[in-house]
Amino acid sequence: MLRTRPLSSRRVTASLLALMTSAAVAGPALAQTATPPVAAPAAAAPAAPCGGDLAAFLSGVKTEAVAKGIPAEVVDRALAGAVIDEKVLGRDRAQGVFKQTFAEFSNRTVSKARLDIGAKKMKEYASVFARAEQEYGVPAPVITAFWAMETDFGAVQGNFNTRNALVTLAHDCRRPEMFRPQLIAAIEMVQHGDLDPATTTGAWAGEIGQVQMLPEDIIAQGVDGDGDGHVNLKESAPDAILTAAKFIKSLGYTAGQPWIQEVSLxxxxxxxxxxxxxxxxxxxxxxxxxxxxxxxxxxxxLAASVVIPQGRKGVAFMTYPNFNIYLEWNQSFIYTTSAAYFATRLAGAPAYEARNPEAGLNDEAMKVLQTKLDAIGHDVGKIDGILGSGTRAALQREQLRLGIPADGWATQAVLDALP
Structure with a gap:
């Protein structure tokens, strides 16, 4: 779960990266940019120290950590042997893009195998899930869907050394204001005995464990679910389940309310x-x-929105306020909608009716569409071939002007209708 508090980022999970790498889809698609996190800027905050000689940089980190109350010997142990991981920088610079429709992505992620395993996990840890709902108001299907989407129930947690990943990203001057605090938090986890700087591994951007959380969130929201005195999100399912539940509650989840519901229009x-x-x-x-x-x-x-990932002729959902926690967890529209739908399936809902959506545009045609919208005067951001929120909003305005159903779905007919 690549994020900071407050809400900061789009993120790419290990399982999502695997899908992007192994299941690229050509042709018409609803695209989302798989970008690393962008921290919310703090007003008038001083620039985080970064770059330069690594030893000098780590000395500065030590000074800051000690000033926060972490014993010097703990900091020394946490940073001993730290190195820059060029593979982390490579991932951070990749700016990968996956282009799949909601139907394609959800069918890959919400598979029968995952649904079956999810049902077994909810039964196996029934008492833990009952505690999660009692204490935090979050039902088992919501937690289980994230557990599946993030790491396939702990099977794919990432193999990057967490300490080195955070040192690398904090030292790099691209977003030190996000990652330096995460590095300090990781050192605090070493102090608590919840992170081994030499052996703890996770995702490339420092997320740890079965539900992929960054150190600051683990410290703030971590729950010792198995009573061993530690928060071990890598190996303890009870810790992961209860920590996820507490975190989801902190994002604003309201007990007893729906999150998403399939509808006909x-x-x-x-x-x-x-x-x-x-x-x-x-x-x-x-x-x-x-x-x-x-x-x-x-x-x-309740306040509600109607979302149509592939236009008015495709599947449609009504989203409720609890859907906002999915957007807080991950701002990718495809990921969040798929995760929310996954949770409904685990709660007993049938597979959605795919219906018959119109074909979307390929990359080049989408760029032509964006160029036309930009020429008309709409701000679509970068001309990148991606049907993002800015392009969708601009497209809806033009569809409305042209008397075309303003569903924000980019088709050849819409492209042809634009001047």
Whole structure:
């Protein structure tokens, strides 16, 4: 879980990187940029020290850690043998892009095998999940879906030395303001006996354990679920489950409320209102003809959005306030929607109805679309062939102007209609 507090980043998990590497999809796709985290800037904060001679840099880290109350001998032990990991820098510079539709990505990640294993895990650790829900209000399916999506239930946790990864990223002057505090937190974990600087491994950006958390979050939200006196997210499933539950609660999860719900849509829906934007309640959507597939309309008073990952002819979901915790966990729209859908499947929902979405645009056609939108005067950001939030918003405005259903889905017909 590549993130800081407050919310800062898009992130790439080990399992997501594996999908990007082994399952690149050509042709029409809803693309998301798989970027490393970008820390939220602190107002008037001094620049974090970075770069230069590594020994001098580590000396500065030691001074800061000691000033925070960590014994000097602990800092020395934590930093002894630290080196720059060029492979970490390579990952950080990769700026990888995966281009898969929601259907493609969700079908790969929400597999029968994962659903079966998830069901077994929820049964095996039933008492731990019961405690998680009792103490933090987070149900087992929500936690289990993240557990599966992040590391395949602990099977793929990353093999980068965590201490070296954080030293590398803190020393590098690209985003030291994010990673230097994580390095200090890792040293604190050494003090607690929860991290071995020589042997603890994880993802390339310093995330640790079965639910992939950064050191600051582990210190703030870690729970000793098995009672051994330590928070061991790598090897202890109870620790991972309860820590994830506490963290999810801290992101604003409300017990007893839904997070996402499959819906069917009428042909005359005001499509320009769709997307992750505020202003509507579920009841107002129901009044417009939106129908939950499961028939449950009891949460009509809650704020809600209708999201259509592949346009109005594809699958549709209604998202509720609890969906925001998915966006906090990972800002990739495909990942978050897939994770939320995964949780509903673990809770007993059927597979979604894929329907028959219109074909999207390939990379080059998407760049042409973005160029046209930019020429009209819309801010779509970088012309990169990616149907991101800026391009979708601009596209909806143009669709509305042209009298085309404003669902934000880029098709050849929309491209041809633009001047």
């Amino acid at each position: 009428p042909e005359n829906l005001p499509w320009e209102k769709t997307g992750l934007q505020p202003g509507m309640t579920a009841g107002q959507w129901f009044a417009l003809g939106v129908k939950p597939r499961d028939g449950n309309t009891q949460f009509g008073d």
